[in-house]
Amino acid sequence: MQNDRDQAIGGHPNWKPETLAVAAGRPDRVPDAPLNQPIVPASTYIGGSTTDLVGYGRYGNAGWSALEDTVAALEGGSRALAFASGMAAAAAVLAAVPADATIVIPEHCYLGVAGLADEYRQRHGLTVRTVDIADTAAVLRAADGAELVWIETPANPTMDVADLPAIAAALPAECLLLVDNTFATPLLQQPLTQGADIVLHSATKFLSGHSDALCGILVFGSDTDAELVARAESARKLHGATPGVLEAYLVLRGIRTLxxxxxxxxxxxxxxxxxxxxxxxxxxxxxxxxxxxxxxxxxxxxxxxxxxxxxxxxxxxxxxxxxxxxxxxxxxxxxxxxxxxxxxxxxxxxxxxxxxxxxxxxxxxxxxxx
The missing domain is CATH 3.90.1150.10 (Aspartate Aminotransferase, domain 1)
Known part of the structure; x- marks a missing residue:
């Protein structure tokens, strides 16, 4: 029997987001199984087959997988990666683009993202262009020759709103579109369905909802370059930006009431x-x-x-x-x-x-x- 997680990731045609928030990411429905995904506090795993082998606590955890599956289902994505914080997720994206890339960020955005982009500019040669994300024409002009356009909508803290479908439709195919969906949440906006390649969440905020857990999540669309996803996952492993098992549990529990x-x-x-x-x-x-x-x-x-x-x-x-x-x-x-x-x-x-x-x-x- 296909389990709830597989159905959710497959985008069950009859399940609304409110239902997915409750039903996705659950353990298999077998007698005496727990209703919620248990916390697995393990750094070490028994070795064996190399097929789907976790191997080590920095590489995977059942709690992460349940959380990732749920957020991917809510966003209409094909894959999600959980991180230690929203900033860790943001850093993984910048680590995945070429060091000499050109990126476009909002002139008004979360100060941590602005600071991170400036650090990559100074240390790694990244070219950073800032733009009013509410001005679609200005965004597209700034995107000329860029590898990545980074959008917050609504923007933090000025509440500027971008026209995502118009921007996504006009961007060249080689330019990635990332949307920080922290403020809107997947219940009010699904950027991947509007042409975005990557969605970012500071899951510390609305997804968790109880001011008690730090966590970040990246969600990728089905058409997102597999190599980019692999680079982001590699950044998580190599930089050690992994979520805590308790934090993953708390965020998933928070999503149930989102x-x-x-x-x-x-x-x-x-x-x-x-x-x-x-x-x-x-x-x-x-x-x-x-x-x-x-x-x-x-x-x-x-x-x-x-x-x-x-x-x-x-x-x-x-x-x-x-x-x-x-x-x-x-x-x-x-x-x-x-x-x-x-x-x-x-x-x-x-x-x-x-x-x-x-x-x-x-x-x-x-x-x-x-």
Missing amino acids: PVRLRQAEASAKVLAGLLADHPLVDRVRYPGFGSMLAIDLTDAESADRFIGNLRLWVHATSLGGVESTLERRRRWPSELPSVPPGLVRMSVGVEHVDDLASDLLTALDLARS
């Missing part, structure tokens, strides 16, 4: 975006119309800091995608991109009651004005 978490958080985000737009201290609300991430621009850093200091329910923290609502002024970090406005506050809406979230925000904004 549909209900995201549904609640997105509904609240839409309400909050409307309320915040009417407050006189808010110069701009940045909300793409979907998902549970938004940002607001206050007049200056001082106003934003006063606002944050008055909050009681929202948590001032740098991460996102958890069940708790978090926010931060991004320019508090010296390494944040200077093009990010000083008064921009990035917000990750959790699953608390929307009335409590709204009351806390509006009260803090009122106090910041006085």
Whole structure:
């Protein structure tokens, strides 16, 4: 009997993403088998046949495989690789492209990715072009002669949105398209079905959903060059960027509730975006119309800091995608991109009651004005 994992990877025609989030990556359904994939805390494996041999704990783990199969199924991909963090996954991609390659990245993107690209530029000769990913024509101009176009949509932290189908359709065949899908999640956007070659997730965020695990994942499409996938996997092995077995378990457990978490958080985000737009201290609300991430621009850093200091329910923290609502002024970090406005506050809406979230925000904004 074909097991659930094989069915999910095969893209079961009758299973919606909400079902895959629950049903994919399960052990075989045999009597007395566990319902969940058990944690396998093993660094050493018994030797034997070289066929499908794990060999060593840095090369594979049943828990990784269950997680990878589930995310691949959700994204409509053919293969996924889990890493120790989102940054480890990002580094594996850059390690897989030629050292003298030209890549295009968003002018507004996660500061870690911008820093990593700059390091590869300085140490390895990588050519890095930055572009406004919401300007499709500018993206395509920047992609001329490039080996890789790297897109965040919505972008972190400015919430810029790219036209993925238009970009993918116009890119030359030899140029890879990577999409960081951390903010949208595969429930709201499946870049591989829109022409992307690679999807990246900081699984630490929404996929995990409980602020308790570091993990990154790359997902590859069926048409992605097999040699590229092999180079990314080799980077994981050689650089030791492997996920912990507990972390893989926690992320997979988090995915089981992603549909209900995201549904609640997105509904609240839409309400909050409307309320915040009417407050006189808010110069701009940045909300793409979907998902549970938004940002607001206050007049200056001082106003934003006063606002944050008055909050009681929202948590001032740098991460996102958890069940708790978090926010931060991004320019508090010296390494944040200077093009990010000083008064921009990035917000990750959790699953608390929307009335409590709204009351806390509006009260803090009122106090910041006085």
